Amino acid sequence: MNPPLSMWALTTYIESLAKKAIEQIRFIKxxxxxxxxxxxxxxxxxxxxxxxxxxCKYVKNILEEMINQTGSRRxxxxxxx
Numbered sequence: 001m002n003p004p005l006s007m008w009a010l011t012t013y014i015e016s017l018a019k020k021a022i023e024q025i026r027f028i029k030x031x032x033x034x035x036x037x038x039x040x041x042x043x044x045x046x047x048x049x050x051x052x053x054x055x056c057k058y059v060k061n062i063l064e065e066m067i068n069q070t071g072s073r074r075x076x077x078x079x080x081x
Contacts, residue, residue, distance in 0.1 A: 030058045 018027035037050035059078075066075055 028062055030055055030062070 018029065033054055037047065037054050039047045063075065063078070066072060
């Protein structure tokens with residue numbers, strides 16, 4: 001998931017974490033909507049909520065795939081950052 005604002009340093013940091021081999025931790029890049037929610041400077045909290053909410057369907061689908069995969073390990077935690 002890319003941050004709602006174009007923050008080059010943050011995006012670079014997230015991508016560097018995903019490239020590191022950390023045992024038993026997987027970083028999964030979520031698909032992006034063709035038209036992401038618009039940012040409203042008068043209601044930044046609502047804009048952030050809309051941004052997070054627009055990714056729920058992707059997280060749900062990925063978790064379902066992981067859980068239903070034959071021979072896969074048990075999903076024991078989820079961290080959204």
